Amino acid sequence: MERGKEDYIAHCLILPYPSQGHVNPMLQFAKRLSHKGVKITLVVTKFLHKTMQEFSSFPISLETISDGFDEGGRAQAESLAAYRNQFRLVGTETLSELVEKHKTDYAVDCIIYDPFLSWVLDVTKKFGLVSAALFTQSCSVDNIYYHVYKKELKLPLLETQKIMIPGLPPLESSDMPSFISVHGSHPESFEMLLDQFQNLEKANWILVNTFHKLEEEVINSMTRFFPVKAIGPTIPSMYIDQRLKDDKEYGFSIFKPISDVCIKWLTERASRSVVYVSFGSLAQLEAEQMEELAQGLKTCNEYFLWVVRSSEESKLPENLSEETSKKGLIVSWCPQLEVLAHKATGCFITHCGWNSTLEALSLGVPLVAMPQWTDQSTNSKFIKDVWKIGIEAKIDERGIVERAEIVRCINHVMEGEEGEEIRTNAKKWKEIAREAIDEGGSSDKNIEEFISSLMSNTSTQ
Numbered sequence: 001m002e003r004g005k006e007d008y009i010a011h012c013l014i015l016p017y018p019s020q021g022h023v024n025p026m027l028q029f030a031k032r033l034s035h036k037g038v039k040i041t042l043v044v045t046k047f048l049h050k051t052m053q054e055f056s057s058f059p060i061s062l063e064t065i066s067d068g069f070d071e072g073g074r075a076q077a078e079s080l081a082a083y084r085n086q087f088r089l090v091g092t093e094t095l096s097e098l099v100e101k102h103k104t105d106y107a108v109d110c111i112i113y114d115p116f117l118s119w120v121l122d123v124t125k126k127f128g129l130v131s132a133a134l135f136t137q138s139c140s141v142d143n144i145y146y147h148v149y150k151k152e153l154k155l156p157l158l159e160t161q162k163i164m165i166p167g168l169p170p171l172e173s174s175d176m177p178s179f180i181s182v183h184g185s186h187p188e189s190f191e192m193l194l195d196q197f198q199n200l201e202k203a204n205w206i207l208v209n210t211f212h213k214l215e216e217e218v219i220n221s222m223t224r225f226f227p228v229k230a231i232g233p234t235i236p237s238m239y240i241d242q243r244l245k246d247d248k249e250y251g252f253s254i255f256k257p258i259s260d261v262c263i264k265w266l267t268e269r270a271s272r273s274v275v276y277v278s279f280g281s282l283a284q285l286e287a288e289q290m291e292e293l294a295q296g297l298k299t300c301n302e303y304f305l306w307v308v309r310s311s312e313e314s315k316l317p318e319n320l321s322e323e324t325s326k327k328g329l330i331v332s333w334c335p336q337l338e339v340l341a342h343k344a345t346g347c348f349i350t351h352c353g354w355n356s357t358l359e360a361l362s363l364g365v366p367l368v369a370m371p372q373w374t375d376q377s378t379n380s381k382f383i384k385d386v387w388k389i390g391i392e393a394k395i396d397e398r399g400i401v402e403r404a405e406i407v408r409c410i411n412h413v414m415e416g417e418e419g420e421e422i423r424t425n426a427k428k429w430k431e432i433a434r435e436a437i438d439e440g441g442s443s444d445k446n447i448e449e450f451i452s453s454l455m456s457n458t459s460t461q
């Protein structure tokens with residue numbers, strides 16, 4: 001039977017920045033709200049909608065708005081600044097039309113938005129809707145950017161400077177997000193990260209994809225400026241506690257996952273015998289780095305499953321797939337959560353994107369960190385020194401991780417006695433992550449609080 005407006009607690013639009021690392025956590029959060037009785041409409045740009053490979057997240061509805069670049073998205077704009085500007089103008093108009101359209105059926109009560117798109121707040125104000133900013137990077141990283149935004153952390157940093165920010169351990173310049181440590185690099189991306197805070201005090205809710213015990217001090221510290229609520233990890237409960245079996249599909253993929261091949265291959269491997277390697281949806285490795293990684297994987301004692309996106313494939317050494325067919329599988333995209341949850345997976349060589357970091361931590365997989373840019377060096381610092389669930393591969397004077405170092409790191413986390421602490425911690429964090437999103441856990445309580453406020457808001461309308 002069709003559900004009517006009265007069957008839902010409230011109707012939320014959820015609007016991610018159009019990239020895989022932002023859509024995934026937003027969609028998983030949307031699913032959680034939907035399971036709790038909130039009607040959800042995922043809103044994506046027309047271009048993203050065209051490029052996506054699958055969407056199977058019933059009962060979540062899908063609608064599109066325009067960023068002004070329906071044919072080519074970000075790549076069609078001459079710069080990130082031009083893209084953001086156009087997205088703000090055209091997005092404001094088309095998002096407003098969407099809100100108007102729903103006035104006669106499921107009137108919208110709230111918009112959950114990515115603070116990369118801070119203009120959405122103005123749309124919520126225009127229509128008198130509840131606004132909820134959802135940060136998809138760690139609270140530590142958000143806190144660093146906030147201090148730069150407030151000019152409490154002055155740039156450029158000195159190379160030897162110890163950086164003291166409330167809520168965070170002492171950090172070195174190299175632990176900072178790359179836009180800060182490499183002063184002047186990617187100025188337009190940096191501006192977007194700082195702009196997240198320009199109107200944040202006007203948002204009704206500030207949600208972060210993290211959990212209380214993981215970033216306790218920094219969450220408490222940030223709460224002095226903003227009422228930050230941790231709602232993560234946004235991992236489908238299927239993987240965490242095996243409860244909602246229908247929650248398994250990823251739902252929204254920009255790249256096509258080679259799922260059956262990967263899972264069949266993993267199933268034929270012994271427990272904890274596979275090194276999983278992926279650098280997320282954006283990172284572009286130097287050809288030299290690909291070569292070193294390939295040689296390291298070829299000579300290590302373990303099997304490997306390596307995700308090399310089609311756009312990166314030409315950098316692979318010739319004949320690598322054939323030469324390593326007995327011990328390795330190279331695919332253009334995989335169902336990462338299923339891979340991390342598989343018993344054959346023993347460790348993860350990662351670029352330390354925040355989703356990959358949280359997913360591995362929540363599924364108890366030890367890490368070899370190879371941060372590339374943006375927030376990844378900060379995530380790596382926490383992986384090795386705070387949560388102690390992995391090690392960071394050392395770079396040489398060219399900025400490359402050499403093959404011998406790759407082998408050393410794999411051995412360290414997979415086999416050696418010295419990696420015992422890491423493996424134990426990985427198991428420990430898996431439990432703590434599960435507790436956070438279990439019924440009554442710290443993140444679950446925050447989500448319930450958010451939903452209750454939506455209920456009281458809609459009942460007074």
Ligand SMILES: O=c1ccn([C@@H]2O[C@H](COP(=O)(O)OP(=O)(O)O[C@H]3O[C@H](CO)[C@@H](O)[C@H](O)[C@H]3O)[C@@H](O)[C@H]2O)c(=O)[nH]1
Nearest residue numbers: 021024136278280281282307333334336353354355356374
């Ligand atoms: O074969 C693959 C590889 C990745 N994934 C998924 O893709 C997402 C990748 O996200 P993430 O690990 O965060 O990496 P990026 O795609 O690089 O994400 C960007 O966005 C993140 C959130 O803002 C930042 O933390 C990163 O540094 C930034 O590069 C994760 O959910 C993975 O599970 C797959 O499903 N299959």
